[in-house]
Amino acid sequence: MNRHFSYIILLLLCTVFLSGCKNTDSSLQNFQDTSQPLQETSLKLNTVVTITIYDAQDQTLLDHSMALCDKYEKIFSRTLETSELYQLNHRKLSHVDGRENSYQISQPLADLIATGLSYSEATQGAFDIAIAPLTSLWNFTAENPIPPEYSAIHTALSSCGYQHVNLQDRIITFDSPDIQIDLGAVAKGYIADRIKEYLVSQGVESGIINLGGNVLCIGKKPDGTPFKIGIQKPFADRNETEAIMDITNKSVVSSGIYERCFQYNGKSYHHILNPKTGYPYQNGLISVTIVCDQSVMGDALSTSCFALGLEDGLTYAESLDNVQAVFITDDYEMHYTKDFQKEIPVTDTKN
Secondary structure, three states: OOOEEOOOOOOOOOOOOOOOOOOOOOOEEEOOOOOOOEEEEEEEOOEEEEEEEOOOOOHHHHHHHHHHHHHHHHHHOOOOOOOHHHHHHOOOOOEEOOEEOEEEOOHHHHHHHHHHHHHHHHOOOOOOOOOHHHHOOOOOOOOOOOOOOHHHHHHHHOOOOHHHEEEEOOEEEEOOOOOOOOOOOOHHHHHHHHHHHHHHHOOOOEEEEEEOOEEEEEEOOOOOOOEEEEEEOOOOOOOOEEEEEEEOOOEEEEEEOOOOEEEEOOEEEEOOEOOOOOOEOOOOEEEEEEEEOOHHHHHHHHHHHHHHOHHHHHHHHHOOOOOEEEEEEOOOOEEEOOOHHHHOOEEEOOO
């Protein structure tokens, strides 16, 4: 199947969670006709969280799901001063089992760091969770954002790199006291998976978890048909939809350049930073969307595949089981993994 299509244009699902690696505006839209679902929307994780349940009317399900967002923010947030990750990043010298710069961390934090390290290793650092000294320099939410000084970027890069982090069970060891971790590219996916895990354990078989654009579907609609997840046209009005995908019991997550970006002296800067240069990736991509079973995987892969670029990103995605991806290049051409349209039915809505 030809990878190149020009009719479906996907808007990234960039969301500002914790470190600001993704954007608050959700571009995946739900087109459902189920009457009177149980639904709640709340501002959590620095984004808009919406949870919809179609086959239950128990408000405690939503209450507990929202509480899970609060629970994990207190663990994974890079900016919340009381969070476990913040405390780890601003650590004092410690020794665990005789190892300098070693710390015992909670199981959820250990699990997510292990996930982040695995993708950092798989991409040889194109995606890197030990990049907090660099990401903290870039303020894309400022009223008048400007790029950091080169000297500051150069200094920060010397304190970045996943290879300087060692994790064994719940003991994390850093090569340097300056190494800091940013989980913004994987945390929302992890939280969405935990919410789904909880809801399924309570008997929910039909629902949608939307954490600021990280969309995770539970099963199908009550009538047995797939959920309809709409994709908004880039740079267009929020209601202008390019395509609708049929999604059953899967996650849809995107990363891209045109939601969290700014212009300075005639040059565009976006939030997906290259750990080798300290500046945004310039690889001809606008966005990457991943459809897979787990949201944390989609979260990590959307950024990883973007960082790898079109050819290597496609190769990487196609090497993985139960993963489909669509890449949008700066000429607005679509590049699909080879089985995308066979596995994920897509309806063009332009005409």
